[in-house]
Amino acid sequence: MQIPLFTPNDDPGPDFAALVRRLGLDPQVPDSPVTDRFPVTHATTVVAVRHADGVVMAGDRRATAGNIIAHRAIEKVFPADRHSGVAIAGAAGPAMEMVRLFQLQLEHYEKVEGTPLSLEGKANQLAQMVRSNLPAAMQGLMVVPIFAGYDTRRGLGRLFQYDATGGRYEESHFTTSGSGGSLAASVLKQGYREALGRDEAIDLTISALFHAADDDSATGGPDLIRGIYPVVATITAEGFERVPESEVAERFGALVSVLTGRELGGVRIPETSSETSAGPRAGDGGPIR
Amino acid sequence: MSMPFYVAPEQVMKDRADYARKGIARGRSLVALIYRDGILLCAENPSATLRKISEIYDRIAFAGVGKYNEFDQMRIAGVRAADLKGYTFSREDVDARSLANNYAQILGQVFTHEMKPMEVEILVAEVTGTASTDQLFHILYDGTVMDEERFSVLGGEAEAISTRLESAYRADLPLIEALSIAVAALAGDERRIEPADLEVAVLERTAGRRAFRRIDRAALAGLLPDAS
Numbered sequence: 187m188q189i190p191l192f193t194p195n196d197d198p199g200p201d202f203a204a205l206v207r208r209l210g211l212d213p214q215v216p217d218s219p220v221t222d223r224f225p226v227t228h229a230t231t232v233v234a235v236r237h238a239d240g241v242v243m244a245g246d247r248r249a250t251a252g253n254i255i256a257h258r259a260i261e262k263v264f265p266a267d268r269h270s271g272v273a274i275a276g277a278a279g280p281a282m283e284m285v286r287l288f289q290l291q292l293e294h295y296e297k298v299e300g301t302p303l304s305l306e307g308k309a310n311q312l313a314q315m316v317r318s319n320l321p322a323a324m325q326g327l328m329v330v331p332i333f334a335g336y337d338t339r340r341g342l343g344r345l346f347q348y349d350a351t352g353g354r355y356e357e358s359h360f361t362t363s364g365s366g367g368s369l370a371a372s373v374l375k376q377g378y379r380e381a382l383g384r385d386e387a388i389d390l391t392i393s394a395l396f397h398a399a400d401d402d403s404a405t406g407g408p409d410l411i412r413g414i415y416p417v418v419a420t421i422t423a424e425g426f427e428r429v430p431e432s433e434v435a436e437r438f439g440a441l442v443s444v445l446t447g448r449e450l451g452g453v454r455i456p457e458t459s460s461e462t463s464a465g466p467r468a469g470d471g472g473p474i475r
Numbered sequence: 476m477s478m479p480f481y482v483a484p485e486q487v488m489k490d491r492a493d494y495a496r497k498g499i500a501r502g503r504s505l506v507a508l509i510y511r512d513g514i515l516l517c518a519e520n521p522s523a524t525l526r527k528i529s530e531i532y533d534r535i536a537f538a539g540v541g542k543y544n545e546f547d548q549m550r551i552a553g554v555r556a557a558d559l560k561g562y563t564f565s566r567e568d569v570d571a572r573s574l575a576n577n578y579a580q581i582l583g584q585v586f587t588h589e590m591k592p593m594e595v596e597i598l599v600a601e602v603t604g605t606a607s608t609d610q611l612f613h614i615l616y617d618g619t620v621m622d623e624e625r626f627s628v629l630g631g632e633a634e635a636i637s638t639r640l641e642s643a644y645r646a647d648l649p650l651i652e653a654l655s656i657a658v659a660a661l662a663g664d665e666r667r668i669e670p671a672d673l674e675v676a677v678l679e680r681t682a683g684r685r686a687f688r689r690i691d692r693a694a695l696a697g698l699l700p701d702a703s
Contacts, residue, residue: 188577189552189577189578189580189581190556191552191581205555205559206559211559211562211563290558293558294554297529297530297531297554297558298555300529
């Protein structure tokens with residue numbers, strides 16, 4: 187591979203995406219809806235919550251293609267650089283590519299300029315990438331990421347959500363994206379308090395993902411057989427840190443035992459005709475709780 | 476039509492080499508040496524912002540001496556080449572050797588074909604798992620590449636500094652000792668270099684993905700022997 191040299195007039199500066207475009211390495215936009223031709227793999231639910239020392243990001247591990255589970259252990263939460271992370275939802279292929287280019291963009295800027303971009307600058311950079319994906323989104327390859335990071339200049343965690351047009355919206359409490367996003371959001375809304383501790387924030391994201399998976403078929407719950415748990419990461423002044431899988435498993439275990447405790451002793455409304463004839467029926471005065 | 480005067484090719488090359496060497500000798504020198512935990516890069520540089528030493532890729536660093544705008548242009552081109560290669564193929568496929576060859580091609584091309592040679596010397600260093608496989612590629616203004624072992628010295632006073640370093644160098648030095656012999660070799664016997672006139676960075680063998688770390692001047696004061 188040759189070293190790319192430019193004259194001062196047409197130098198792309200610290201913009202790696204512009205360099206990629208200049209060299210013709212950016213992907214072609216499809217000219218008809220892709221999803222009509224074949225099922226596209228989709229990554230689903232991701233969430234992010236602010237807490238006292240920064241932010242927590244989490245994402246389930248399922249990817250679907252139509253009604254098929256395409257992957258059980260896909261990862262949707264990535265470090266963007268030392269003090270920020272990006273979580274993806276939408277068409278998995280373009281989303282992964284966007285993350286790769288975004289990570290490189292931040293590192294490239296930092297190396298060329300000798301200083302990292304501000305958190306605001308990183309959020310805007312991602313907005314531009316989402317916006318440049320709009321033509322592909324029109325053909326069914328939508329990517330809607332979440333960006334979160336620790337703003338080292340202001341000393342606080344910040345969250346950004348996006349829409350398909352590249353709209354960038356800063357959120358003060360929590361944000362979600364993907365098919366189970368609204369289900370997860372209602373759990374976060376109930377559980378969110380100002381200045382949560384790290385552990386509480388992690389538990390809240392875990393609970394949100396569990397309930398999203400409970401009601402959304404495209405969101406994966408914890409897979410106890412294979413030991414696959416959501417990816418959870420914290421971003422604080424110390425940087426991006428992935429929560430160890432053992433800790434996530436432990437916290438899921440605690441959640442499951444709380445939920446199981448609630449179910450015990452309760453009698454379900456009968457759902458099959460055989461049970462209906464044998465057991466108590468609603469309206470018969472049976473113990474319905 | 477006027478004909479240009481005939482000048483022997485030997486003379487042209489000699490003039491260009493002299494020109495480049497003079498330009499390089501105007502600046503301060505730089506040393507890189509392999510120590511126990513990685514590669515130390517140490518330059519005499521009074522500026523805290525216009526840098527001679529930089530990160531190129533995960534385990535690769537760049538150092539340049541001579542004319543700032545020329546080696547900085549090379550540095551940015553190197554970052555671009557490395558990032559593009561890692562993007563197109565994989566991060567593992569980015570290596571110092573191919574980058575050094577690329578630099579040599581450019582410098583060689585400029586030296587023979589352009590009006591003015593580049594007044595720079597470049598070092599491409601790559602840290603690996605063990606000191607014996609660490610790489611130091613030293614590229615001269617005319618495109619000559621040297622694959623150096625143990626240490627490398629760039630700049631006008633390279634010979635004198637190399638001699639001093641040769642006598643002090645030992646394998647497997649800890650950082651603090653490596654730094655002290657590097658600074659002593661740069662300074663010579665007659666003078667002392669203060670931390671405010673140094674630019675120091677390391678490629679750490681055991682670091683995470685990005686091995687490059689700058690040692691800022693405040694930290695440097697703690698690592699260097701006292702003035703007394």
